[in-house]
Amino acid sequence: MSRASESPPPAAVTVVVPTRDRPAQLAKCLASVCASVRDGDEVIVVDSASVAAAEVAAQATRVRARLVRCEQPGVDLARNAGWRAATHDIVLFTDDDVVVEVGWRDALAATVAAHPDVGFVTGRILPPPGQVPSRDVALKRDEQPEVYDATSVGNLGHSASLGMRRTVLDRLGGFDEALGAGGRFRAAPEIDLFDRCFAAGLGGRYEPAAVAVHDQWRGPRRLILLEARYGFGNGARLAKLVRTDRARARLVRRDALLGWGLHELWRELRAGHGYPALGVAARLVATAVGFCRARFVPVVDGHFRTSGAG
Numbered sequence: 001m002s003r004a005s006e007s008p009p010p011a012a013v014t015v016v017v018p019t020r021d022r023p024a025q026l027a028k029c030l031a032s033v034c035a036s037v038r039d040g041d042e043v044i045v046v047d048s049a050s051v052a053a054a055e056v057a058a059q060a061t062r063v064r065a066r067l068v069r070c071e072q073p074g075v076d077l078a079r080n081a082g083w084r085a086a087t088h089d090i091v092l093f094t095d096d097d098v099v100v101e102v103g104w105r106d107a108l109a110a111t112v113a114a115h116p117d118v119g120f121v122t123g124r125i126l127p128p129p130g131q132v133p134s135r136d137v138a139l140k141r142d143e144q145p146e147v148y149d150a151t152s153v154g155n156l157g158h159s160a161s162l163g164m165r166r167t168v169l170d171r172l173g174g175f176d177e178a179l180g181a182g183g184r185f186r187a188a189p190e191i192d193l194f195d196r197c198f199a200a201g202l203g204g205r206y207e208p209a210a211v212a213v214h215d216q217w218r219g220p221r222r223l224i225l226l227e228a229r230y231g232f233g234n235g236a237r238l239a240k241l242v243r244t245d246r247a248r249a250r251l252v253r254r255d256a257l258l259g260w261g262l263h264e265l266w267r268e269l270r271a272g273h274g275y276p277a278l279g280v281a282a283r284l285v286a287t288a289v290g291f292c293r294a295r296f297v298p299v300v301d302g303h304f305r306t307s308g309a310g
Contacts, residue, residue: 012090014086014166015033015091019096021056023055023058027062029096036100036101047078048077076180089165089166094162094212099215100213104210108207112165118204119202120194122205123209126139127214149204150247157204159193161212168197176193181229186290188230198245199248228279232290234287235291238290238291239295
């Protein structure tokens with residue numbers, strides 16, 4: 001689970017991989033993670049209530065990763081369990097349907113270590129070679145580094161390629177477990193976490209040298225459902241911001257309606273892209289629904305206080 005290097009490594013890191021009933025994809029992900037990490041690092045696989053728990057455990061054991069089991073599903077519950085179990089302060093996150101390149105660990109860890117005023121660092125996320133996804137909003141292809149602050153909107157990156165300090169996660173209470181797959185509001189967990197970093201006076205960075213590959217395994221119809229899920233979560237995030245950070249809420253609302261919404265819908269329609277245009281329309285409608293559903297859900301210490309997933 002390590003590789004040699006001629007240069008002095010950054011501080012040791014913990015890599016957290018949440019997973020639920022995808023052992024074949026998990027195996028590919030772990031193989032790539034273990035080719036990227038160094039001596040002294042640890043890899044934690046968090047099983048998010050998998051039915052095939054033995055298969056998930058076998059994949060973790062095969063690469064000598066630590067296994068943490070969550071009896072309730074929820075990707076953010078799993079991520080929180082992972083970083084709370086971490087030995088090291090620098091924590092890197094990826095997903096079980098992602099393959100990271102060899103330099104991924106070093107690029108994220110070095111950027112986190114070099115910028116103590118930064119709350120989060122995201123990495124570049126590309127499709128597999130030769131794959132042309134019909135649409136995948138989890139991708140982040142920009143080739144130049146970026147610096148983020150409370151005025152930044154748009155695609156800031158994803159938890160599929162994310163580095164943070166454990167101390168920052170602890171300060172913010174980690175991911176909001178009402179967001180993300182398995183949560184009440186289905187999506188937007190990382191961008192909500194970024195919002196809370198900004199509110200705490202912490203910036204963010206994008207490091208394109210940290211490359212991960214996200215397999216676009218969903219077909220067009222499932223992508224439309226995914227777009228709706230993203231919109232639903234983003235609407236809930238906006239409903240939270242309206243109560244906690246009105247200045248940022250105004251920026252996010254404009255981006256959701258125009259930049260990520262009507263302008264993109266017009267571009268897809270002009271290009272004759274039927275399914276992508278339908279996906280954008282579904283996201284716009286779902287954003288309004290998510291906002292209405294979350295508008296009066298209590299927010300305590302930056303987190304939705306809900307009765308559970310649903």
